[in-house]
Amino acid sequence: MATIKALEGRTVHQIQSGQVIVDLCSVVKELVENSLDAQATSIEVRFKNNGLDSIEVQDNGVGISSENYETIALKHYTSKLSSYDDLSSLQTFGFRGEALSSLCALSKFYVITARADEAPKGTKLDFETSGKLKGTHVVASQRGTTMAVEDLFMNLPVRRRELEKNIKREYGKVLGILQAYACISTQARISVSNVMARGKKATVFATKSNQSTRENIANVFGAKALNGLVSMDLNFELQPTKTYSHLSETENKRVRVLGHVSRPTFGEGRHAPDRQMFFVNKRPCGLPQVAKVFNEVYKSYNISQSPFVFADILLDTNAYDVNVSPDKRTILLHEQNTLLDMLRGSLTELFESEDQTVPQSWK
Ligand code: ADP
Numbered sequence: 001m002a003t004i005k006a007l008e009g010r011t012v013h014q015i016q017s018g019q020v021i022v023d024l025c026s027v028v029k030e031l032v033e034n035s036l037d038a039q040a041t042s043i044e045v046r047f048k049n050n051g052l053d054s055i056e057v058q059d060n061g062v063g064i065s066s067e068n069y070e071t072i073a074l075k076h077y078t079s080k081l082s083s084y085d086d087l088s089s090l091q092t093f094g095f096r097g098e099a100l101s102s103l104c105a106l107s108k109f110y111v112i113t114a115r116a117d118e119a120p121k122g123t124k125l126d127f128e129t130s131g132k133l134k135g136t137h138v139v140a141s142q143r144g145t146t147m148a149v150e151d152l153f154m155n156l157p158v159r160r161r162e163l164e165k166n167i168k169r170e171y172g173k174v175l176g177i178l179q180a181y182a183c184i185s186t187q188a189r190i191s192v193s194n195v196m197a198r199g200k201k202a203t204v205f206a207t208k209s210n211q212s213t214r215e216n217i218a219n220v221f222g223a224k225a226l227n228g229l230v231s232m233d234l235n236f237e238l239q240p241t242k243t244y245s246h247l248s249e250t251e252n253k254r255v256r257v258l259g260h261v262s263r264p265t266f267g268e269g270r271h272a273p274d275r276q277m278f279f280v281n282k283r284p285c286g287l288p289q290v291a292k293v294f295n296e297v298y299k300s301y302n303i304s305q306s307p308f309v310f311a312d313i314l315l316d317t318n319a320y321d322v323n324v325s326p327d328k329r330t331i332l333l334h335e336q337n338t339l340l341d342m343l344r345g346s347l348t349e350l351f352e353s354e355d356q357t358v359p360q361s362w363k
């Protein structure tokens with residue numbers, strides 16, 4: 001029998017990194033979330049060749065202080081979480097300190113950063129594939145941080161080939177994710193552009209800062225998207241079904257679903273089903289079960305169309321778990337079935353209560 005021995009550190013790093021950064025979407029999601037965590041009010045996402053050549057995310061956030069240059073891209077180094085208990089009250093998108101170290105292992109990655117007191121002077125940081133700081137030098141930079149990822153998956157040939165083959169679809173998925181961040185982030189302006197091989201730059205969309213989610217939706221999808229869109233503010237209390245429920249008698253039961261949804265009686269046009277965005281406490285996530293409820297209730301009034309849905313589920317940070325998959329895309333909702341039942345009821349009530357005209361203020 002072959003001897004059992006520990007994997008080399010380098011190998012472990014590459015294996016783990018490939019689970020954190022699984023595709024183009026993970027890159028963009030991690031970088032944009034970092035910018036939001038850094039309190040940016042302006043975030044620019046720039047693709048070259050749909051992201052195949054490079055992805056750059058520039059923000060005007062707090063920047064990185066020089067004492068953190070050495071550790072910023074080391075695995076499990078984070079400024080956001082210090083103990084497991086903090087996870088249940090997490091206010092930031094990031095918490096595992098894995099994204100930057102993974103990007104070092106999977107691409108040509110560099111950072112330019114400047115704190116408020118340093119701009120217009122900034123520092124460019126280069127890293128080894130392990131995440132160790134390789135060198136720094138002074139460059140011009142406004143306050144904030146730019147992170148650049150070039151030649152993603154260059155050292156994972158199979159994944160690189162897959163990426164090249166499916167780049168149109170991947171890029172489409174990335175835009176879907178960015179649309180969700182742009183619509184929910186009322187505090188930040190988010191702009192997205194893409195430069196193709198012939199050097200033509202196209203702005204894909206741009207929001208402004210300090211706008212409502214409705215204004216963001218209009219900026220991202222065009223003003224027409226607001227036609228027939230009803231604002232919703234559903235409130236209910238979860239009634240725990242099991243005696244061993246984590247919910248105590250008095251707390252953590254309130255759920256609020258805030259957002260916008262198409263009125264079923266609105267006759268014009270057809271909303272593509274992919275214009276459905278779901279969030280938990282402003283964190284964009286895929287919630288297939290929640291989506292199913294929206295679609296089912298809507299279909300019981302209107303079988304020929306799919307609704308536009310923008311729904312942010314606000315609930316106690318103890319009532320869900322984001323630490324389910326390495327890419328943090330899956331969210332585990334405790335008491336999910338109860339929540340879905342209550343949501344179905346509230347949504348039905350909302351649709352029942354709508355009369356046939358859309359008030360001016362909703363247009
Ligand atoms: P995490 O977000 O889980 O902490 P990351 O690997 O994504 O881990 O980032 C590591 C650390 O780098 C963060 O904790 C943060 O302190 C810093 N950082 C990352 N991106 C930015 C940014 N855009 N602006 C300021 N600091 C950043």
Ligand code: MG
Nearest residue numbers: 030034094099
């Ligand atoms: Mg992060």
